[in-house]
Amino acid sequence: MKITSTAFENNQPIPAKYTCQGENINPQLRFDGIPSSSKSLVLIMHDPDAPISGGWTHWTIINMDPTTVGIEENAKPGSGTEAGTNFGKPGYGGPCPPSGTHRYFFKLYALDTMLELSPQVDKAAIEGAMKEHVIDQAELVGLYSKS
Numbered sequence: 001m002k003i004t005s006t007a008f009e010n011n012q013p014i015p016a017k018y019t020c021q022g023e024n025i026n027p028q029l030r031f032d033g034i035p036s037s038s039k040s041l042v043l044i045m046h047d048p049d050a051p052i053s054g055g056w057t058h059w060t061i062i063n064m065d066p067t068t069v070g071i072e073e074n075a076k077p078g079s080g081t082e083a084g085t086n087f088g089k090p091g092y093g094g095p096c097p098p099s100g101t102h103r104y105f106f107k108l109y110a111l112d113t114m115l116e117l118s119p120q121v122d123k124a125a126i127e128g129a130m131k132e133h134v135i136d137q138a139e140l141v142g143l144y145s146k147s
Contacts, residue, residue, distance in 0.1 A: 001033040001136040003108040007073070014104060014142035020096030021146065025074035026059065031108060035135045038066035038110040041080070042130055044123055047095065049102040050086075057085050057123040058104065059092045062115050084122040095144035106140040 007027035008014050016022040034041065041064040050056035064080030071077045082090035095104055111133040117125060 001035065001108065001110060001138040002031070003106055003138045003140045004030045004032070005106075005140060005142075006030075008142050011141050012143065014095055014144045019094040019144055019146075022094070023074070024092075024094040026071065026092040026094075027142075028070065028073040029106065029140070030070040031068060031138075033136075033138075034066050034068075035110050037112060038135055040064060040111045040114045041066055041068055042109040042111060042115070042126060043071075043077075043080075044105075044107045044109075044126065045092075046105050046107070046123060047097070047102050048105065049097070049100070051098065052086075054124075058087075058094065060084060060090075060121075060123055060126055062117060062121070062126060066110065081119050083117070083119050083126065090119055095142075095146075097144060097146050099146070101143055101145040104142045104144060106142070108138045109134050110136045 043061040045059035048055040060083040061080045087093040
């Protein structure tokens with residue numbers, strides 16, 4: 001399974017357009033090699049380098065249709081539910097580090113089930129609920145330094 005973007009390569013800088021210093025819109029993402037046995041997909045965008053315990057969650061999407069091939073720039077996925085983030089609301093929130101270079105992990109999970117969770121659920125609850133249900137996973141890492 002693979003997750004890629006036309007906006008940036010793995011372990012390369014995320015363009016400012018997708019951050020708090022730009023338009024703060026989500027980059028285009030492409031999903032390939034989703035296992036045919038998948039029942040749903042989960043996407044979590046997380047910054048483990050944030051200066052708060054546990055890092056900062058920028059975007060969560062649960063229960064995407066497993067036939068989803070990606071998410072267009074500045075768009076919600078065609079299926080699934082945007083769930084909780086550290087911004088206190090669902091939806092994409094771009095990189096905005098206080099200092100230094102931070103890593104932003106876009107993690108895609110293929111699950112053998114649909115998750116029965118409320119839209120207010122946070123990253124920890126999502127990870128707990130899907131723990132025994134991950135068939136495959138992939139990640140794309142983007143870097144960003146606020147100048």
